[in-house]
Amino acid sequence: MSINGKAYIVGAFEHPTRKAEDKSIPQLHAECARGALEDAGLTFDDIDGYFCAGDAPGLGPLSMADYMGLRKLRHFDSTECGGSAPIVHVGHAAEAIAMGKCDIALVTLSGRPRTLAMPRTMPNSIHCPDIPFEGPYGAVTAPVYGLVATRHMHEFGTTREQMAWVKVAASHHAQHNPFAMLPKVVTVEDVLNSPPVASPLNRLDCCVISDGGGAVIVTKPEIARSLKRPKVKILGAAESPKLQNGGDVDITHTGARWSGPRAFAEAKVTQKDIKYVSIYDSFTITVIVTLEDLGFCEKGQGGKFVADGNLISGVGKLPFNTDGGGLCNNHPASRGGMTKIIEAVRQLRGEAHPAVQVKNCDIALAHGTGGFIATRTGGATLIMERE
Amino acid sequence: MTTAERKLAAPEVTVETKPYWDAATEGKLLVKKCNDCGKSHHYPRAACPFCYSLKTEWQTASGKGTVYSFSVLHGAPVPYALAYVTLAEGPTMMTNIVDCDFKALKVGTPVKVVFKPTVDGPALPMFTPA
Ligand SMILES: [Zn+2]
Numbered sequence: 001m002s003i004n005g006k007a008y009i010v011g012a013f014e015h016p017t018r019k020a021e022d023k024s025i026p027q028l029h030a031e032c033a034r035g036a037l038e039d040a041g042l043t044f045d046d047i048d049g050y051f052c053a054g055d056a057p058g059l060g061p062l063s064m065a066d067y068m069g070l071r072k073l074r075h076f077d078s079t080e081c082g083g084s085a086p087i088v089h090v091g092h093a094a095e096a097i098a099m100g101k102c103d104i105a106l107v108t109l110s111g112r113p114r115t116l117a118m119p120r121t122m123p124n125s126i127h128c129p130d131i132p133f134e135g136p137y138g139a140v141t142a143p144v145y146g147l148v149a150t151r152h153m154h155e156f157g158t159t160r161e162q163m164a165w166v167k168v169a170a171s172h173h174a175q176h177n178p179f180a181m182l183p184k185v186v187t188v189e190d191v192l193n194s195p196p197v198a199s200p201l202n203r204l205d206c207c208v209i210s211d212g213g214g215a216v217i218v219t220k221p222e223i224a225r226s227l228k229r230p231k232v233k234i235l236g237a238a239e240s241p242k243l244q245n246g247g248d249v250d251i252t253h254t255g256a257r258w259s260g261p262r263a264f265a266e267a268k269v270t271q272k273d274i275k276y277v278s279i280y281d282s283f284t285i286t287v288i289v290t291l292e293d294l295g296f297c298e299k300g301q302g303g304k305f306v307a308d309g310n311l312i313s314g315v316g317k318l319p320f321n322t323d324g325g326g327l328c329n330n331h332p333a334s335r336g337g338m339t340k341i342i343e344a345v346r347q348l349r350g351e352a353h354p355a356v357q358v359k360n361c362d363i364a365l366a367h368g369t370g371g372f373i374a375t376r377t378g379g380a381t382l383i384m385e386r387e
Numbered sequence: 388m389t390t391a392e393r394k395l396a397a398p399e400v401t402v403e404t405k406p407y408w409d410a411a412t413e414g415k416l417l418v419k420k421c422n423d424c425g426k427s428h429h430y431p432r433a434a435c436p437f438c439y440s441l442k443t444e445w446q447t448a449s450g451k452g453t454v455y456s457f458s459v460l461h462g463a464p465v466p467y468a469l470a471y472v473t474l475a476e477g478p479t480m481m482t483n484i485v486d487c488d489f490k491a492l493k494v495g496t497p498v499k500v501v502f503k504p505t506v507d508g509p510a511l512p513m514f515t516p517a
Pocket residue numbers: 421422423424425426435436437438439440
């Protein structure tokens with residue numbers, strides 16, 4: 001059994017807002033759904049599968065399905081693994097479609113971390129077994145990623161300059177995105193001279209905090225062929241947790257180490273076939289570790305790999321996050337997975353900004369690392385092909 | 388500024404973890420050791436997460452370890468060093484490095500346990516350069 005060729009992404013929409021003072025979170029989810037449906041040439045009444053994660057208010061998918069009026073649902077899934085959840089959801093939607101459990105699946109993500117106070121605790125943190133051993137120590141997002149950067153520098157000699165190149169590449173792309181929160185091109189020196197946040201990470205090593213969201217529509221081949229938009233075929237998808245292992249800790253790997261090879265095997269392609277990657281860039285170090293784990297370079301060589309503009313479209317060997325990514329464009333709901341899928345779809349459709357469009361972009365990969373990289377993350381890899 | 392000025396939140400104590408927190412308040416660091424596979428783990432569970440054995444028992448740790456990694460949160464009201472410390476007994480635990488110059492911290496720095504009070508809760512095991 002495989003999902004290769006069994007499902008297509010036919011609609012994708014990134015909400016233009018980055019600051020949504022005048023919208024509720026449910027409204028953002030619905031506006032994203034509407035945008036993706038309009039993109040696909042479908043309507044709310046066509047949806048029979050719905051996927052959302054913890055950013056959707058309410059009990060699993062129920063409140064949002066009720067709010068939007070999704071009366072024909074026969075399949076739903078609210079797998080919660082932070083920012084990688086939408087990538088997991090597209091994989092699960094493809095599985096459900098391949099099994100005939102639904103025909104037209106909607107995936108939404110939205111949130112307002114910029115204009116509403118950030119929650120101080122994770123959802124479901126009460127009675128969570130690990131929180132008492134981490135929360136009181138101040139294990140909030142930035143230093144948890146800082147731990148990985150410190151260790152990666154220690155084990156492999158990765159430098160802060162190399163990490164900064166990830167941000168530099170993202171900023172080169174963001175300058176062409178009229179919606180990007182940070183459209184200004186920055187230099188390695190700018191990153192190194194930005195204020196320290198959680199050592200060794202500075203402010204420009206961290207992604208933006210933005211309101212907004214996105215949605216995608218996944219459907220079966222017969223329906224995809226009946227629609228007018230360019231077809232993006234799902235070749236392979238896989239997910240993997242990365243755990244703390246009872247204190248047998250190794251924080252320079254992510255779930256991509258396991259989800260990557262499984263997704264490549266299902267897609268029947270190799271790293272050499274990938275023309276464009278969307279990599280969840282919560283922090284610059286996240287991209288370095290993820291690219292290593294996905295096999296684009298050897299473990300420990302990620303710093304060298306991303307340096308000198310190697311991730312810049314038209315300049316380097318592996319163009320990434322051509323929308324500017326979470327580092328410069330958008331990080332709605334503090335979850336980067338959805339925007340990663342959307343920019344990969346733009347690239348495969350040939351609809352990225354002309355200045356960053358990858359030539360002959362026929363196969364692309366999107367990867368999300370959700371949760372907290374030094375403790376527990378959910379990794380998800382998705383490989384897609386233009387048909 | 389010293390870490391003593393940081394207000395530390397109390398951890399949620401459960402029936403499963405009460406011995407750990409009681410010991411911490413008395414100035415002792417416990418780890419759970421498995422009598423089947425011989426490995427120690429952290430955070431403590433009733434069953435061994437390595438071999439699933441129920442034959443786990445509390446073991447008093449030496450309190451000695453080395454810094455596995457660290458990150459100083461400069462933006463906090465009182466900056467602090469989040470860290471993973473690898474204990475002499477094997478497990479690596481999340482903690483804070485305290486009462487030292489953060490600029491001198493390095494991966495591999497030998498450290499020893501100290502205990503810091505929380506607001507209305509048990510003490511938290513933390514570490515300081517040995
Ligand atoms: Zn055991």
